[in-house]
Amino acid sequence: MAKKWIDGTVPRFLLVGVINTLVGCGAMFLLYNLAHWSYWLSSAANYLLGGIVSFFLNKYFTFRKREWSWGQAVRFAVNVAACWLLAYGLAKPLVLQLLAGRSLWLQENAAMLVGMCLYTALNYLGQRFFAFRK
Template sequence: MKTQLFDRTVIKFLAVGVVNTLVGCGTMFLLYNLAHCSYWASSAANYVVGGIVSFFLNKYFTFQNKTWEWSQVWKFAVNVTVCYLLGYGLAKPLVLHLLAGQAVNVQENVAMLVGVCLYTGLNYLGQRFFAFKVDI
């Protein structure tokens, strides 16, 4: 059976992403703007809180993966860690360069938004084809 890159799992992943975004990004932007936590602490909180929500919703709802193996937890953790480091690590220097001259809080808020977008695309691919891949 050939696996298609885009199928109904994309729609489910995006729906879960709405919930995940409300929870994770809400945490991130509140910590950054109200609690005055750093860029990295705020985005890391998004990663941790969002990662927990994402693991359970995507495992059982999006990818219909009913098995329980600790290897999935480790694969998921590796996936979101790599996606986090790539997404946010690439976003910040790119946005700082593009928005040079803007206020730091503007640069970092935009960088976090760009990081979310990069993280989401990479995370879908990693969950679909690595963490929750079902071999047929």
């Protein structure tokens, strides 16, 4: 059972994730902390920019899908949107409750970090078994 879930795609997905994180997460924290965008707009920009990078790297490098399909692109976009909404929707109230009484800046930055972790796990499963399924 574990072999079905953990194979050669996992290290490639994690490597793409590092690249994706540098692009998307960098934009998210810069937009939130320097441009003073909201929590939701900053995290959405992360996944819009990172999603574009992630789509092409995961399609061709991680899951080695060479053919082009609008279906894959649509499934990928649906997966990213669903994972983002779920991960960040769960992270924010959880962290706000855990860090009650702390500054909103700390709460929202921490929520974005927790949301990133939740998103990564959900996104891998969604890409592997939905967006780029065999």
